[in-house]
Amino acid sequence: MVLDHDGYLPSFGVVTDGKCHEVKVAHTLRFEPGTIIVDDRGYNDYQLFAKWTDQGVFFDTRMKNNAVYIVTETREIPQNRSFLSDEIIQFTGTAAKKCPYPLRKGTYYNAEKDETFVYLTNHLKLGATTIVAIYKDRWQIELFFTALKQNLKIKTFVGTSANAVKIQIWTALIVMLILRRPMQ
Numbered sequence: 001m002v003l004d005h006d007g008y009l010p011s012f013g014v015v016t017d018g019k020c021h022e023v024k025v026a027h028t029l030r031f032e033p034g035t036i037i038v039d040d041r042g043y044n045d046y047q048l049f050a051k052w053t054d055q056g057v058f059f060d061t062r063m064k065n066n067a068v069y070i071v072t073e074t075r076e077i078p079q080n081r082s083f084l085s086d087e088i089i090q091f092t093g094t095a096a097k098k099c100p101y102p103l104r105k106g107t108y109y110n111a112e113k114d115e116t117f118v119y120l121t122n123h124l125k126l127g128a129t130t131i132v133a134i135y136k137d138r139w140q141i142e143l144f145f146t147a148l149k150q151n152l153k154i155k156t157f158v159g160t161s162a163n164a165v166k167i168q169i170w171t172a173l174i175v176m177l178i179l180r181r182p183m184q
Contacts, residue, residue, distance in 0.1 A: 002029075015169055022043065023042070023043055026043060026045070026048055027048055031052070032057075033057060034058070036058045036059070037052065037057060038061070038138040039061050040062065041064055043061060046091065046098035047099070049122065052122070058123040060123065060131055060134050063105060067091065067095065068092050071088070071089055071105075072089065072102060082111060083108055087105045089105045101122060104123065105118060106118070106128050108132050117132075119132060
């Protein structure tokens with residue numbers, strides 16, 4: 001599901017069977033240069049990151065714990081904002097072959113959750129606090145699906161064929177979009 005930041009409503013969606021990983025679908029999508037894609041760690045695919053970078057598309061995600069890289073530049077961190085680091089990195093090993101671009105790694109401490117988050121982006125110009133704020137907005141898609149489940153109660157399906165299930169899901173999404181659409 002692609003969530004448009006304006007209004008936090010989906011602008012595009014693909015329904016697949018449960019066996020198809022979302023990253024495979026992500027590889028087929030095209031975005032306008034300058035678009036910022038925000039996704040979770042499940043989408044960490046270095047070839048996809050390289051493809052987006054080639055296309056002028058930015059991404060903002062959380063970095064996997066086992067990523068192997070070298071730090072090529074250390075940037076000044078924002079004061080009084082809970083940032084622990086802001087670095088330019090380069091992947092090494094097989095990851096470097098898949099994504100040879102310099103990327104930005106930011107480490108942020110969330111005192112409310114007592115957790116440290118490590119962000120990864122190919123956007124080298126935005127401020128570190130903006131990168132974190134963009135990633136936090138990713139939660140809006142989760143809220144959309146929660147509202148969809150709560151309001152439309154699609155727990156069982158009238159039909160069970162693949163086509164019937166897709167029709168019911170698309171119908172539910174259309175109804176949700178109509179209900180959430182800003183009034184003109």
